[in-house]
Amino acid sequence: MRSLRPSLARVRGGGVAAKHPWPPATSGKRSLTLRRAARDIISASLFGPQVASDYRSSRREAIVAGIIFVVACAWVIGTCAVLGYGQPVHSIGGIPNWALWGIFLPWMACFAANIWYSLIFIRDEDEPNQPPPAGKVE
Amino acid sequence: MYAAGTQVWLAFGLYLAATFYFAYLAHRKTPKTGFMEDFFVAGRSIGPWVLGLTWIATAASGGTFIGSPALGHSYGWSVMLWICSYMVVATTGFGLFGKRVAELGARTGALTFPDLLRDRFDSRAIGTVSGVAIIILYIAYLVAQYVAGARVIEAVLGVPYHWGVLGFALTVSLYTAYGGFRAVAWTDAFQAIVMLTGVLITVFFAIRKLGGLQAVYEGLEVQTPDLLTTPGPGDFLPIPTAISFFCIWALASAAQPSTITRFLACRDTKAIKRACFLIGIYISLLYPCIIGIGIMGRVLVPDLAAADHATPATILAVVPPVLAGFVLAAPLAAIMSTISSFLLVTSSAIVRDLYERNLPERLTEKRARNLSYLATFSVAGIALAFALQPPDFLQFIVVFASTGLAATFFFPTLLGVYWPRMNKAGCMAGIAGGFLSFLLQYVSFGTRSFGGFDPFVWSMIVSLACVVAASLATPPGAEGLRERYFPKAQGQAARPVLRLRAIRHTMGSAPST
Numbered sequence: 001m002r003s004l005r006p007s008l009a010r011v012r013g014g015g016v017a018a019k020h021p022w023p024p025a026t027s028g029k030r031s032l033t034l035r036r037a038a039r040d041i042i043s044a045s046l047f048g049p050q051v052a053s054d055y056r057s058s059r060r061e062a063i064v065a066g067i068i069f070v071v072a073c074a075w076v077i078g079t080c081a082v083l084g085y086g087q088p089v090h091s092i093g094g095i096p097n098w099a100l101w102g103i104f105l106p107w108m109a110c111f112a113a114n115i116w117y118s119l120i121f122i123r124d125e126d127e128p129n130q131p132p133p134a135g136k137v138e
Numbered sequence: 139m140y141a142a143g144t145q146v147w148l149a150f151g152l153y154l155a156a157t158f159y160f161a162y163l164a165h166r167k168t169p170k171t172g173f174m175e176d177f178f179v180a181g182r183s184i185g186p187w188v189l190g191l192t193w194i195a196t197a198a199s200g201g202t203f204i205g206s207p208a209l210g211h212s213y214g215w216s217v218m219l220w221i222c223s224y225m226v227v228a229t230t231g232f233g234l235f236g237k238r239v240a241e242l243g244a245r246t247g248a249l250t251f252p253d254l255l256r257d258r259f260d261s262r263a264i265g266t267v268s269g270v271a272i273i274i275l276y277i278a279y280l281v282a283q284y285v286a287g288a289r290v291i292e293a294v295l296g297v298p299y300h301w302g303v304l305g306f307a308l309t310v311s312l313y314t315a316y317g318g319f320r321a322v323a324w325t326d327a328f329q330a331i332v333m334l335t336g337v338l339i340t341v342f343f344a345i346r347k348l349g350g351l352q353a354v355y356e357g358l359e360v361q362t363p364d365l366l367t368t369p370g371p372g373d374f375l376p377i378p379t380a381i382s383f384f385c386i387w388a389l390a391s392a393a394q395p396s397t398i399t400r401f402l403a404c405r406d407t408k409a410i411k412r413a414c415f416l417i418g419i420y421i422s423l424l425y426p427c428i429i430g431i432g433i434m435g436r437v438l439v440p441d442l443a444a445a446d447h448a449t450p451a452t453i454l455a456v457v458p459p460v461l462a463g464f465v466l467a468a469p470l471a472a473i474m475s476t477i478s479s480f481l482l483v484t485s486s487a488i489v490r491d492l493y494e495r496n497l498p499e500r501l502t503e504k505r506a507r508n509l510s511y512l513a514t515f516s517v518a519g520i521a522l523a524f525a526l527q528p529p530d531f532l533q534f535i536v537v538f539a540s541t542g543l544a545a546t547f548f549f550p551t552l553l554g555v556y557w558p559r560m561n562k563a564g565c566m567a568g569i570a571g572g573f574l575s576f577l578l579q580y581v582s583f584g585t586r587s588f589g590g591f592d593p594f595v596w597s598m599i600v601s602l603a604c605v606v607a608a609s610l611a612t613p614p615g616a617e618g619l620r621e622r623y624f625p626k627a628q629g630q631a632a633r634p635v636l637r638l639r640a641i642r643h644t645m646g647s648a649p650s651t
Contacts, residue, residue, distance in 0.1 A: 010166050052625045058238040059556055063231025072226045073384050074236065080219055081377055084368035094351025096366050103222045110225040114418035117229050118411050122237065125407045 057123040064121065068113055075106045146294065149463020150470075153332065154309065158476070164321035173503045174494075177318035177510055178249045178486045179403040186412030188327045192580070193231070193400045194417050194424075195326035195475035197391045198333060199279075200286025202428060203469035207452070208445035210432020213374040214358055214365025217429050220375055223384040224425040228392050231392040232414035236401050238555045240410060242623065243402035251395035251483070251547075252491040258554050259562040260498065260619055269570060271546055272395050276484045278519050278537035280477060284525035286446075287473040294466050303525045306477065310517035314478045315511045319403060322478045329471035336453075336468025343432040343456040357437035365436065379585075382592030390544035390594070393551060396483045448568045454506055485513035508525045542580075546573040547598035549605050557609075558624040564609030572601030583638030594617035 079102030089096045094105065168176055175181055184192070210217040211495035228512055239254065248254040252272065255279035256265030288302030297305070348354055359364040371373040375383075391397060403408055442451055449469055457465050490507045494501050501509070553560045579593030587593045614620070 054241055055238075055624055058241065061237065062234045062552075062556060065229050068233075069226050069230050069388055073223070073381070076219070076222055076225075076384060077377065077381055080368060080380065084216075084219075087367075087379065087576070089363075089367045091352060091355045096354045096355070098368065099215055099218055103218055104417070104426075107222065107225040107426070110229070111418060111422050114226075114229050115415060117233065118414035118418065122233075122407070122411045122414065124411070125241070 054125050057125070061117075061122055064117065066108065068117070072106055072110050074104055075109075078102075079106075145459050146463035146466060149467060150295070153464070153467040153470070156328060158313055160324045160328050161317040161321040164317035164324045167320060168295050168318065173506050173510075174490065174501070175249060176320070177507075178482070178490065179243075179399065180318070180320040180323060180401055182244060183405055184323055184400070184403045184409065185405050186409040186416065188402045188414035189400060189409050190416035190420070190473075191330035192323040192326035192479070193397055193413065195330040195333070195472070196365040196396050196400065196422055196479040197227070197231075197394070198330075198424065198472045199476035200283045200469070200473040202425075202451055203333070204286045204290065204446050205471040206428055207432030207435065207448045209374075210429045211436045211442065211448035212445050213370040213372075214433055214436065216368045216375045217372030217432065218426070219380055220367055220383050221387065221425055221429055223386070223388040224421050226388050227421055228414050228417040230388045231397060232410060232417070234392050234552060235398055235555070236410045236414065237407055239398055239405050241408070242339055243554060246622075249404060250486045250490050251398050251551075252487060253495070254398070255551065255554060255565060256491070256495065258619075258623060259565050259615065260352075261562045261565070262567070264562065264565055265491050265495055267566070268395075268547065269487040271543070271569070271573065272487045273484055273492075273517075275525070275546075276480045276487075276545050277517065278397075280480050280484070280517070280521035281482070281524040282539065283473050283477045284521055287470060287477075288525070289446050290450055290466070290469050290473070291445075293447045294454070300526060303522060306473070307377040307518045307522040307525075310474050310477045311481060311515055314481045315514040318510075319399075319482060322475075322482050323400075325402070326475040326479065330420070331476040332464075333468045334420060335631050336465040336471075337424055337431065339429045339461060340453050340457055340468075341430055341434075343458070344431065344438065344452060347456045348434060348437060354434055354437055358433070361436065361440065365433075369650045376590055378590030379592065382595050385598070386541050386544070386592060386594050389548055389598070390540045393541075393544045394540065395487075395543065395547065395549035396479045398551070399479075399486075454477050481514055481517055484517045485510055487515070488513040541592065541594040541597075542573070543575050545594050545601060547578040548572070548598060549602045553602075553605050553609075555623075558620050559614055560605060560609045561612055561615040563612040564605045564607075567608035568601045568605035571604030572597050575600040 061065070080098050083098035083102060084096075089098060091097070092100050165257050177557055206221060209220065213220075240256070242254065246254070248257055248259045250269075252265045252268040255268055256262065282302045284306050286536070288297075288299050288304040290303035291297045291305070292299050296400075313325060317324075345351065345354075348357070357364065362371060363373040367378070371375075401410070404413070434449050435448045435455075440449045442448060450466060453465050454462055489501075489506065493509065494506070514633065535639050548567055549572070550565045550612065553568070554565060574600065576593050576597035579587040579596060583593065587596055
């Protein structure tokens with residue numbers, strides 16, 4: 001079990017066990033650790049771990065961007081197809097009902113998703129334009 | 139011409155003076171050495187604000203400010219569905235290419251988009267082919283921008299079309315050649331602020347004048363109820379076309395060589411993250427309002443000499459004269475920022491990709507400088523010559539140029555930067571497949587191909603199939619090349635079993651000490 005400690009610390013993103021003592025001090029920290037762990041499981045399952053961290057994080061971020069695109073497309077086209085295209089239209093605050101549920105609502109959702117994606121999900125690279133130093137991997 | 143006074147002329151003059159001032163400041167920061175890197179990617183020093191604003195100013199063109207409101211004026215609310223994939227443009231543009239392209243650009247020294255592909259696959263042919271494609275399609279795009287700009291000037295100031303085109307070509311090529319990428323980025327940032335401010339002011343005054351969105355709704359209903367629903371008058375937007383345009387705006391913006399060049403110029407990951415955040419806000423404000431201007435313009439000024447006059451006519455109808463000149467600079471800013479970016483990308487394709495990279499030795503500083511200036515003015519001159527015979531439908535030229543480029547380069551670039559197994563044959567097959575299938579469909583069917591989808595959709599599928607099939611059918615690229623672009627992880631932590639065990643413990647009970 002002791003041999004797992006360094007890996008565990010790296011899973012949390014720290015790379016140094018002393019920075020992340022076990023167990024986490026609060027439930028909030030545990031929740032954060034769980035989120036990171038879940039993200040890493042998905043990443044490792046999809047891509048395998050045999051690549052450097054900067055490439056791997058970029059790839060994971062690209063996949064999630066693609067998922068956001070597909071979900072938004074399905075929402076917009078599906079809703080507009082059901083509520084527009086020959087259906088009777090009515091106004092909600094001066095906006096046609098199909099446009100409100102099929103365009104403006106998903107637009108707000110995508111706006112929120114972009115905030116999460118850009119400020120939280122995209123990983124900071126210390127030296128993004130340089131090859132990763134030896135040993136610095138996920 | 140709808141109305142224009144001294145104030146409008148004065149505001150235009152001030153706007154142009156400010157633009158040249160930014161170009162001057164940028165020129166002063168140009169270092170004495172490293173001309174090519176500074177002229178084409180500003181020494182990779184662009185921070186988040188300028189990166190975000192130059193990215194969106196490049197993406198928002200004359201088509202955005204003139205063509206899209208014109209469609210809104212003609213087809214009503216259905217155009218909101220037509221444009222709405224801009225809701226994901228920031229995420230897809232920055233998420234698919236931003237960080238990865240920035241990393242590779244700095245690691246390999248790529249200055250241009252063809253540089254990136256050429257070095258990735260170690261192929262002179264790929265660099266040359268992509269350079270030629272950029273030159274041809276971007277000149278078409280530039281023509282559309284000149285036409286849009288001259289029409290705005292004609293509608294607002296009464297300047298004859300030919301003089302307007304000439305003025306645009308001269309003004310933009312002067313400051314682009316003078317300051318290079320840094321001047322383009324800085325003026326883009328200034329112009330992006332002008333664009334958003336102008337649009338928000340127009341929408342505010344239009345809603346106030348009409349008495350709210352409900353009044354707009356009722357005004358459209360009186361004219362024709364088709365303006366309120368999909369597919370719009372004249373079957374403007376059937377479902378396959380709506381799906382096509384959802385893909386076009388989000389993916390074509392992401393894969394434009396001009397927007398990818400922005401990532402090559404950025405400073406670090408933080409700049410990418412913050413720019414992505416900033417652009418998300420900017421786009422969410424800008425695009426619904428732009429279409430809103432066209433829709434409200436239909437109620438305010440239903441009879442126009444040409445649909446392309448919807449933006450200036452609406453501005454002049456609602457905005458007080460003291461502000462109108464400034465607001466009218468918004469569409470000009472959109473056009474100028476796109477022209478400058480495309481001029482630079484096209485001239486870099488000539489100087490860097492077609493000329494320098496095919497020489498046995500590097501260009502001298504002086505020669506690189508002279509050639510860059512010459513290429514910039516030559517491209518502007520060629521586009522000017524075409525723009526003097528203006529095409530009828532501006533927006534469709536923009537769509538042709540932008541979707542043609544995206545169909546050609548999206549998957550070769552995307553898989554090139556993420557898929558180690560992809561090789562030179564796959565890249566060439568993807569470029570050729572995408573471009574030829576797009577061209578054939580466009581010539582044969584126009585904008586509605588098989589199943590009613592835009593040629594872009596099928597061309598993307600053909601391009602993807604070509605990349606995958608050709609890559610798998612031929613040997614992988616050199617090991618050294620793959621190691622350079624896709625370095626392997628080192629150290630024990632990379633082993634999956636250990637990581638998964640650790641994660642299991644994290645999610646379950648605490649390990650004993």
